[in-house]
Amino acid sequence: MLHPCESKGSRKRARAWGRVTALFALLVMGCGKGDGPRDIPETRRVPGGATESRPTDSAHRFGFDTPAESGAPPGSGLVWQAPAGWRELPSTPMRTANFDVAPDVECYLTVLPGGGGGLAANLNRWRKQMSLPPHTDAEVDALPKRDVLGEKARYVEYEGTYVGMDGKVQRPRSLMVGVALEHGGQGMFLKMVGPADVVRGQIAAFDALCASLRLEAEVASPRAGSQPDATPTDDRSTARAGNDPHASDGGGLQWTDPAGWNRAPASSMRLVSFSIGKATECYVTVLEGAAGGFEANVNRWRQQMGQPPLDAAALAALPAVPMLGATGRLVQIRGDFTGMDGATRHGSMLIGALCEMGAQTVFVKMTGPEAEVRGELSRFEAFCRSLH
């Protein structure tokens, strides 16, 4: 029945508008995606064999355990027999072989490309760690020798106060036993250090370790403790992040050169140096020990950028970046950069990563115009992650 004021036409129009409104509402509801359960929209047939078959932990999947997983840093192509009772520890970039001998006694082998500055310099560095005066060249020549890898290696026993590499440790009545040789263009340094009385009891085992050292090529079948040759990384996971999947190495470290970064000449202080864009550079430095400490180094960078030092709370809040099997700290500083040449560059930015690894500290530092550096942040992080 019609209302007196209504006509048939107006009812029809109202119905039509009602339908249009309902349709519109349905369309709007249909366009919005609720958060209810959904069917997986797509399937595809794929060949097998590409994935791992066993559950793996997150540390491995996210690249936080690269050195431990690989078992060794790049290297020397050496194999050895760990003495009985010694606990073999994971290698680090600076420790090709690494042992826990006894409480407070450690032993490790370091292989340095190019000789690492020469035998005399390294032996005197050891003597300095033991609070002893340096050798003369004649004294170095006169040192007793042991057969290691078929060559005559210098053998040393230094007794004194061990101050470690950072100078913070003071351990009197310590003994350092070591052999040093140059082999195949590399400097090889094996040393054991700890309380004198304990170390003396381990010298025979140390000698056995020296005697067991072999070149991997001479051994028919590799075994635990062998150091496989590094092969270039062909990692598509880095390629898909926009990085060049190309591995490089130097100074016992390996890394992946980011896309667009061009190698610049390295120097004695710079393990590798890159030139990026118009005026940005990035380089890696490796220093012995803590190299002054985390706080001092971060604040030194801040000083270079004309910024006040950070307090302990701010330092603790710095973001972490996984690198070298450990956790590095990432620093971003904007300001006016004053470089070694004394020139001040306004509107600059510094990104640094600093990783303390006990025996040495690895610094990665990038400086340049802020706009340019900011655009390189993700590549910088990827580069740090690739270091191992």
Next chain:
Amino acid sequence: MLRRAGLAIFNLLASFGFASIVFVLLLLLTFLGTLEQAHTGLYDVQKKYFESIFLVHRLFGVIPIPLPGAYLVMTLLFLNLLCGGIVRIRKTRSRAGILLTHTGMLLMLVAGFVKFQHSKDGALTLYEGESAAHFESWFDWEVAVREVKGAEETTEYVIPVSPHDWKRPDRAITYRSAELPFDLVLDGFFRNARPMPAGQLAVAGARVIDGFTLEAQRPAKEAEQNLGGTYVTLVEKGGGAKHEGILWGLQQAPLVVEVGGRHWAVDLRKRRWGLPFTIVLDKFNHEMHPGTGIAKRFTSDVTKVEAGASQRIHITMNQPLRHEGYTLYQSSWGPSNARPGDPLFSTFSVVRNPADQWPLYSCLTIAAGLLLHFVRKLLGYLRVENRRARERLQVTALPVAKEKVG
């Protein structure tokens, strides 16, 4: 009344005034988008200004100004052209060129719409000797689930993830399939993130799984560098156990979970699309400008394998491979710092666009329309000038004749 309202709307849409407003808005959006691009990058600007219906532009970074997005404005431009430039325009011979030009412009807008809705855009990177039958998105991600069966072929269950669908990072969505013994819950998606060991550095209250948490990062200006991340939970059907994990765009291995004695791999990676053919990179060639590291020319020799038939093709920067609706452009190569003898890779930009050639047709149509219109105008002008010249001749000749007669 409805008819009157409809007519009013039509007149508004067909008016020159409306066209002027639309063009001013497009100009403004292009200007603002270009300025914004300096800060937020191309991808985000494209999404915000040119693929949106509405947006809020912050003048000087503070004052909010609501604006229509270019998607809406171009839709209105289409309606304006259709109503004013096709329907209402007088269909005379003199306006045939204009009509044709408007048709070409409409085709261009339609081509843009089809590309926006249906195109796929990504990259394919190959080292010499490698082959692939798929390419990967620059920006979008997918969660892929598959049973681990060794070398045996298997089914992969794929959940596309577009970062812009996850504006609320804490949004949780459950995905299910009758063929899977579990439901899969994606609990939030971080557009750019990195996994961090849980500890004092982790954000307070952050979700920790297997000693790790995901830390959100500021999106990169170059959006393809973002590394997505998400928390995932596999809930066994029938109220069974829950298996939690973190997926990250640069993870070295997929998350592998054992459910009912079977192992399932869950991976987060850039969205993949299959190609109807296989591409093998036979040889990559590049030539540098003398004494520099700047590429002068780079080309790829590839073999296209389809249904057992092989075809060798040479791809250069200006000579893409077009086949089956796909276009493979020579995009880049690397590693940029490769030494002599190092293996090189070649990257192809791959586009699947059903309207690939439509802009060409559109331009040809517009050119034909303008040519027709201007030739007609020129001929008309010449005709008028010719007539005027004749008239002037007659006017000057008449007094002379009168004088002779007189």
